[in-house]
Amino acid sequence: MQNRELLFPIHEHAIMLADSVRVQTIKRAISCYASSESTFIELGCGTGIFTLFAAGLFSRAVGVERDPRTLKFGQAVAEIKSGAADVEFVLGDVFDYIDCYDGPKFDVVFSELLSPWLLREPLISVMSGANRKLLKSGGKLLPSLVRLVAQIGTFDFQFSGIELLSYHYDFLNAHRFQALSLPRVIAEITVGNAIAGRMEGAAEFDVLAVGEANAVKITTMAELAPGVVLWGTPSIMPDVIVPLELRQTLDNNPVILDWKLETESSLENVHFKLRRSK
């Protein structure tokens, strides 16, 4: 029996399906590798829309999903859709599927287990397992690279007189994030070879505007295929505003942002601190 607490909220699929930037970007990336000689697998296929799309372009398409409610959608569409070549939906956990797999390897492995800065979803672990067990030599992982982008600024964490010093999704427009620096890439994760867990670093930022910095906006970009990049959208890996550990007044001199995080953990475990550049 599935633990329903662990299942992806079903209504979020409607929001993701309505997000045309997400849907079109992912379809464009899948099309880049389309070939009637090649095979495709999606790990965590949800409603199966991308697995079904791939079925029309590849010789074989497989979608693995642990939530029977969403998988039914893909199965129902597959039944009525003619022309879908060889499509197979598997109900189960992707980790179990990867562990037990001993069939023919795939040319393309896609997974949308994407979350802001890869903090929640297990994309890194799933894709490193897929790289070892499912991918043909010379095959493609989608995404292949994820970049973590940060920008320092000011955010009003007061709501009705109460300070909610917690992360906030930028797209909710609760309050406006005021940028005090340019955004910059602070880390790159090579999907397939990376190991999930603790990451830390320091990055220097030029100051754009003098002011009191108390927050960092985190943005995610996932490279799906050459020239096809999925930036965070409101429905997938949205931009998030995270409070700094200590607020700091910025003058015109560059500042260093020290950061620490734990991928595949929680947004609560991201720590940012500012210090002056020497």
Ligand SMILES: C[S@@+](CC[C@H](N)C(=O)[O-])C[C@H]1O[C@@H](n2cnc3c(N)ncnc32)[C@H](O)[C@@H]1O
């Ligand atoms: C971002 S959603 C979207 C997936 C799909 N591309 C779509 O368009 O519907 C990620 C999906 O991965 C599934 N998922 C998460 N962890 C999983 C796991 N360990 N095994 C199988 N499926 C998983 C969730 O149930 C969810 O449906």
